[in-house]
Amino acid sequence: MLVSNESQNPNTILDKFKWSLVLVLIAFVVWGNFYFSGPNDIYQPNTIVRIIAVVIISLLALFIAMTTNIGKSFLSFLQESRKELRKVVWPTRKETTQTTLLVAAITIVAGLALWGMDSLFRSVVFYLTLIGR
Template sequence: MLVSNESQNTNTILDKLKWGLVLVLIAFIVWGNFYFSQPNDIYQPNTIVRIIIVVVVSLLTLFIAVTTNKGKLFLSFLNESRKELRKVVWPTRKETTQTTLLIAAITVIVGLALWGMDSLFRSIIFYLTSIGR
């Protein structure tokens, strides 16, 4: 049991170091992209080079984040979500159109009913308070 605690502590420390590195890399991406986009900079690289560097460092950052325990749990979650999405029975175009039209019709009917009740109550209030004269 002592060995598992030690390995768990090591994994926790290693994960914290990885997350720290991820934050540093993200800060580097933001700073570098801002710094090298300044028009007065002598060392301004080409925009394509900047984009390639941002993509490469972003992929490295993503790879490091995925190797942590939370990253592995997230990948597992994505896998299970994908499996569940494949089980969903999606409606046909005809069913979708019919449902949309039904909802639109109900919305119009309820809107007209609320407008009618509002007009009725307004008329009653105006009659009772003599504001409408």
């Protein structure tokens, strides 16, 4: 007897419902922000209420998204990334300055070398094809 994956794991049905709710909330924010838009004056009460409503509904949608399996794994990823970021040994200001100057110098030298080779090849091609005369 075949059993579908959805009946085996009720969390997937709940997750699908949550993601649907998130999409509906985002669509509502976009529609409401467009529908209730008025003149571009930021100090009008309508604009301030609209901004507050967008922030609150967006935070609600974000909260709902973070309660899904994908959201939980994303939060776990962010926490692990933050731990790894703390382990990074950042260069000092002196090292950063020296590296930046070295990269700039190498870039200038490489640019001059390419310009020189281009000029040389141009002269050779003009000489061989008699275009330059």
